Every structure is written in structure tokens, then in C-alpha cells.
Amino acid sequence: MTKKELKIAVIGGGSSYTPELIEGFINSYYELPIRDLFLVDVEEGREKLEIVGAFAKRMVAEAGLPIRIHLTMDRKEAIRNADFVTTQIRVGLLEARARDEKIPLRYKCIGQETTGAGGFAKALRTIPVILEICKEIEELAPDSFLINFTNPAGLVTEAVIKYSNVKSIGLCNLPIGTTMKIAKMTNADVSQVDMEWVGINHLNWTTKIKVEGKDVLDEILNKMPGSEGMNMKNIPDFGWDRDLLRSLGALPCRYLRYYYMTDKMLQEERGSLQNKGTRAEVVMQIERELFELYKNPDLSHKPKQLDERGGAYYSLAAVNLITSIFNNKKDIQTVNIQNKGVLDCLNNDVSVEVNCVIDAQGAHPVQIDKQPGPQIRGLLQVVKAYEELTVEAAIKGSYDTALQALTIHPLVISADVAKQILDDILNENQHFLPQFY
Structure with a gap:
């Protein structure tokens, strides 16, 4: 990219995460010279957008940078001629997330924001909105890149791959967070840690770990059981079983606890529901406290309380990706892109989360050493089949396809339960799921 003054649109700009992103843009300004940063939101998020926007302007002023921050409800204005569009939306807000978590728990199934039936409900609401945004990008900023942080990131990326022509890359903070943890465990600089990822978003395995050129996978696997160092926020510290890790020969991502330790995770969720409420309800309280802090006219730096929100390294992942595209860096990052034969056990047109070379044209998957x-x-193919069905159901509004998606998901215990969960999701999300009505 040759343009020297950038326009970036942040859709979902009123998010409590936005100050994290602003901090990243400030820290990277001399590599990423943003001139116009548009924060856009929906009418229901106007108050939050105004609070976050005022705080963002104070952050930029404190840094002494010429970044112009624009607050708008006009998504098209934000997208028009943008170089990058980032999406961090939550269709239905946290109230919808709370429902997503509660509905599966009624039927003794995992209720989680991105995994299982909860992630399914979120995908049904989110995919049509993301594709509307993609149409606007195609019309108003056809050369821009869409950097998607909206969960479930893999499903959203797949929908964009299959149903739009936008240059899109899906991003999750989990790979960069895990890399940072490995660096900490091994007392190495993060630049000296190389990891190979195999899988899809929130269902991936690290099959190679090198630190300063030395293969340390076996050493890491032996350290892992019960090691708090490898856990990130939001996930209870149930130590992995040593025999499981040895038999896998890989380091599972934290979301695989829902599959490998379903009984313990379900017990934890049901206990939390009784004692603290859903994770969504906990986050609502954290957000209320954050926005009270953001209102303070004397606050011009990201508060440490934002770390409790659960999005560690979010801005680092996003800014690293955008900076590498803008500067044609050709470095390696772990992102969600089209498979194109990287994992030969999956179709070419699905989304995968793997290492990619990042340059001015986007992300190019690195061929893995061993399939x-x-x-x-086995687990990867089943969950990917669920994802393919979910994307189709979200777009076509097909009850039958939606039912099959839930039925084959490993965290939904039976076809009868799948039907009950689906009916509850549709009943409690009617306003957000017109494609089914």
C-alpha cells in the first residue's frame, strides 16, 4: 500500500475494548500513520460511543498525534474510501449473549459465547449483519481490507469467504496470547517463539513449538498439567491430564477444555450461573464500571481494569496485522483465512486458523509440516461440518439445516435436545433472526 495517510473505520466503535485499540494505534503511529479514525455504532450504542469517543480523543491529544477521531451512526460514511475496516460488533448486545449462555444450560449442555449452542445462536444473529457490511465495503471501499474480530470469528470469516468478494482476514487474540504465555514460561523474548497452529478458530492445536530455534514441544507438554501460566482469563484452571497431552502430541487451545473436559466445564458453568450469573452478566458489571471510568474527563490512558474484560492482546493482534499489511512486512501471524489446501482433511473453501505470511496483498497460508x-x-472435521451447516442456516434461514448443525455438534447431547435448544433460540431471538420467519 502506498497511501501515506490512512482512514480506518471501526464498526462497533462504542465497545469497551475500543480504548485498547486506540492505545495500539497510538503506539504504532509512526508505522501506521492514521489520519482519520471513524468510530461507528448503532443507535442503541450511541451513549457508549460518545463516552468512548471522548475518551479516545483525550488519549490521542495526550499522545500529541494528529489523528482525527470521528464519531458517527452512519456506517456508510465510515466505510467510504476506508483503507481498513475493523468489525467488533455484538448483535443483540450482552443481553443476547446472556440468553445464549442460559439456553443450553437448561438442557445440561455447555452454554458459551462462541462454542457449542451459544456460539451457534450468536452466529445466526451476526452473519447476516456482517454480510450487509461486506456489501457496503464492496460498494464504497472495494480495495479495503476487512479485519474481523467479531465472534464467532471462524464462522464469520467463512461466511465472508463464501458469500462476498471482500478482502477479509479473521483475527483472534488467543494465538498471540498463547505465544506470549510460552515466552513467559520459557523466559524468552516473544520474537524467539515460533509455533505451528493446526485447526479452526477456538478449536486448534499447537503442533510445533520452537524457542530460540530449539524444539520444546515435549518440554512444554510436560510442564502443562496444572500450570496456571498457560491459562488465559475467563477459563477456570483445570489442569490438563498428562496422559492426554502425551497421547495428543500437541498443545490444545483453551477452548478445547469444553470438548475434553465437558463434565467439569459444565459443572463450573452451572455453579457460576447460580452464584454469579452468566459470564455475560459478569461482563455487564465490568463494563458498567469501565464506562464510569471512561467518563472521567481527567482520564487519558487506558485503565488497568480493562484487562479484566478478557481481551488481552486484542489491540496488539489487530495493530500487528494492519501494520504488516500496510508496510508489506511479510512476517508470520496466525489468522483466519480460506483453507486452500493447507489442511487437506477439510474443504478448500472453508475457514481455518493457521500461520500466514502477511504482506500488502493480505494473508497467505504457510504450508504445515505434518497433516x-x-x-x-476426527474432532476437527465434525466441528467444521457443524460450522458449514451453521453458515448455510444463518444465510438461508433454514430450520432443517440449523437443526442438523446443532445435532452433530459434539457439545449438544442428542437430536431431541438439539431441537429444543433450536426452538428456544429462535423464540428468544425473533427480532434478530428475520431470515427464519
């Missing part, structure tokens, strides 16, 4: 064995491939 996953059956212990990984």
Missing part, C-alpha cells in the same frame, strides 16, 4: 493425525482430525 493432523486422526486424534485431531
Whole structure:
């Protein structure tokens, strides 16, 4: 990219995460010279947008940078001629997330924001809105990149791959967070840690870990059981079983606890529901406190309380990606892109989360050394089949396809339960799911 003054649109700009992103843009300004930063939101988020926007302007002023911050409800204005569009939206707000978590728990199934039936409900609401945004990008900023942080990131990326022509890359903070943890565990600089990822968003395995050129995977796996160092926020510290790790021969991502330790995770969720409420309800309280802080006219730096929100390294991942595209860096980052034969056990047109070379044209997958064995491939193929069905159901509004998606998901215990969960999701999300009505 040759343009020297950038326009970036942040859709979902009233998010409590936005100050994290602003901090990243400030820290990277001399590599990423943003001139116009548009924060856009929906009418229901106007108050939050105004609070976050005022805080963002104070942050930029404190840094002494010539970034112009624009607050708008006009998404098209924000997108028009943008170089990058980032999406961090939550269709239905946190109230919808709370429902997503509660509905599966009624039927003794995992209720989680991105995994299982909860992630399914979120995908049904989110995918049509993301595709509307993609149409606007195609019309108003056809050369721009869409950097998607909206969960479930893998499902959203797949929908964009299959149903739009936008240059899109899906992003999750989990890979960069895990890399930082490995660096901390091994007392190494993060630049000296190389990891190979195999899988899809929130269902991936690290099959190679090198620190300063030395293969340390086996050493890491032996350190892992019960090690708090490898856990990130939001996930209870249930130590991995040593025999499980040895038999896998890979380091599972934290979301695989829902599959490998379903009984413990379900017990934890049901206990939390009784004692603290859903994770969404906990986050609502954290957000109320954050926005009270953001209102303070004397606050011009990101408060440490934002770390409790659960989005560690979010801005680092986003800014690293955008900076690498803008500067044609050709470095390696772990992102969500089209498979194109990287994982030969999955179709070419689906989304995968793997290492990619990042340059001015986007993300290019790095061929992996060894295809996953059956212990990984089996679960991966089933969950990817669920994702393919979910994307189709979200776009076509097909009850039958939606039912099949839930029925084959490993965290939904039976076809009868799948039907009950689906009916509850549709009943409690009617306003957000017109495609089914």
C-alpha cells in the first residue's frame, strides 16, 4: 500500500475494548500513520460511543498525534474510501449473549459465547449483519481490507469467504496470547517463539513449538498439567491430564477444555450461573464500571481494569496485522483465512486458523509440516461440518439445516435436545433472526 495517510473505520466503535485499540494505534503511529479514525455504532450504542469517543480523543491529544477521531451512526460514511475496516460488533448486545449462555444450560449442555449452542445462536444473529457490511465495503471501499474480530470469528470469516468478494482476514487474540504465555514460561523474548497452529478458530492445536530455534514441544507438554501460566482469563484452571497431552502430541487451545473436559466445564458453568450469573452478566458489571471510568474527563490512558474484560492482546493482534499489511512486512501471524489446501482433511473453501505470511496483498497460508493425525482430525472435521451447516442456516434461514448443525455438534447431547435448544433460540431471538420467519 502506498497511501501515506490512512482512514480506518471501526464498526462497533462504542465497545469497551475500543480504548485498547486506540492505545495500539497510538503506539504504532509512526508505522501506521492514521489520519482519520471513524468510530461507528448503532443507535442503541450511541451513549457508549460518545463516552468512548471522548475518551479516545483525550488519549490521542495526550499522545500529541494528529489523528482525527470521528464519531458517527452512519456506517456508510465510515466505510467510504476506508483503507481498513475493523468489525467488533455484538448483535443483540450482552443481553443476547446472556440468553445464549442460559439456553443450553437448561438442557445440561455447555452454554458459551462462541462454542457449542451459544456460539451457534450468536452466529445466526451476526452473519447476516456482517454480510450487509461486506456489501457496503464492496460498494464504497472495494480495495479495503476487512479485519474481523467479531465472534464467532471462524464462522464469520467463512461466511465472508463464501458469500462476498471482500478482502477479509479473521483475527483472534488467543494465538498471540498463547505465544506470549510460552515466552513467559520459557523466559524468552516473544520474537524467539515460533509455533505451528493446526485447526479452526477456538478449536486448534499447537503442533510445533520452537524457542530460540530449539524444539520444546515435549518440554512444554510436560510442564502443562496444572500450570496456571498457560491459562488465559475467563477459563477456570483445570489442569490438563498428562496422559492426554502425551497421547495428543500437541498443545490444545483453551477452548478445547469444553470438548475434553465437558463434565467439569459444565459443572463450573452451572455453579457460576447460580452464584454469579452468566459470564455475560459478569461482563455487564465490568463494563458498567469501565464506562464510569471512561467518563472521567481527567482520564487519558487506558485503565488497568480493562484487562479484566478478557481481551488481552486484542489491540496488539489487530495493530500487528494492519501494520504488516500496510508496510508489506511479510512476517508470520496466525489468522483466519480460506483453507486452500493447507489442511487437506477439510474443504478448500472453508475457514481455518493457521500461520500466514502477511504482506500488502493480505494473508497467505504457510504450508504445515505434518497433516493432523486422526486424534485431531476426527474432532476437527465434525466441528467444521457443524460450522458449514451453521453458515448455510444463518444465510438461508433454514430450520432443517440449523437443526442438523446443532445435532452433530459434539457439545449438544442428542437430536431431541438439539431441537429444543433450536426452538428456544429462535423464540428468544425473533427480532434478530428475520431470515427464519
